[in-house]
Amino acid sequence: MINKFSTVLMTIFSLISIQITAQKNYTHLKEYGLNSKVKKVTTYIKNIENNLIPKDTLGHDRKTIMTFDSKGNMLQNARYFMPNKKIDIIKDIITFNYNDNDISYTQKSVFRTQKDILQILKYVWKDDYNYDIINTDTNSVTDQVSLNQNLTLKKEIFKNDGKAIYESEFINEYKDGKLVKRTHKNFDFVDEKQSESFQVEIIKQYDKNGNPSLIYFYDDKNATKLLAVSFKFYDYY
Numbered sequence: 001m002i003n004k005f006s007t008v009l010m011t012i013f014s015l016i017s018i019q020i021t022a023q024k025n026y027t028h029l030k031e032y033g034l035n036s037k038v039k040k041v042t043t044y045i046k047n048i049e050n051n052l053i054p055k056d057t058l059g060h061d062r063k064t065i066m067t068f069d070s071k072g073n074m075l076q077n078a079r080y081f082m083p084n085k086k087i088d089i090i091k092d093i094i095t096f097n098y099n100d101n102d103i104s105y106t107q108k109s110v111f112r113t114q115k116d117i118l119q120i121l122k123y124v125w126k127d128d129y130n131y132d133i134i135n136t137d138t139n140s141v142t143d144q145v146s147l148n149q150n151l152t153l154k155k156e157i158f159k160n161d162g163k164a165i166y167e168s169e170f171i172n173e174y175k176d177g178k179l180v181k182r183t184h185k186n187f188d189f190v191d192e193k194q195s196e197s198f199q200v201e202i203i204k205q206y207d208k209n210g211n212p213s214l215i216y217f218y219d220d221k222n223a224t225k226l227l228a229v230s231f232k233f234y235d236y237y
Helices: 002-013 028-030
Strands: 016-019 038-047 062-068 074-081 087-099 103-111 117-119 121-127 130-135 141-146 154-162 164-175 176-189 193-206 212-219 226-236
Touching: none
Parallel strands: 016 121
Antiparallel strands: 016 103, 038 062, 038 226, 062 074, 074 087, 087 103, 103 117, 121 130, 130 141, 141 154, 154 164, 164 176, 176 193, 193 212, 212 226
């Protein structure tokens, strides 16, 4: 199951450089569902091995550092991967630039055995809650995104050569205004066949502003097969 998790990550990381026409109320903080004026989020993810649940960040498999401006726009998203035979990527660095209502960023993916990747894509909004990501080299849609009314992620469809290859629906559950559970309903499309799978995030702890600080990732609908643990640390303006 770790292979499937890594495959999803690799598909997401293939979205290289993005330019979007921002909607009036949209910010990256809102799409991520974060509270307050977040400046930086540092995330450590540790895969489960030998049925042992990690208690700290030592020996983590992945690290992500996201930074935001005071308006909630992302400045940089840097992802680092520890040596792993199952995935080839070493790091993935996204740096944003803003020009009026246009948002662009360059993304460079560095691999151990493959050539580094640098491409340009753009967001094309269809309405306030739906946008496409277009590869500017091929003018093809690589990703279709739908947002909820609160601008959090609702659905995402990854495409290759115009055909859907992977789809995720995100179902959020809240209690007392806090996100407590997120279910990923996933569809793989291989050789025109569709397979369904589920991943579930259970939030175990929150920081002082109600943002998730400890998350358990499960690889089944009933949240019985623990896949990984995520530790999150926040800095604020």
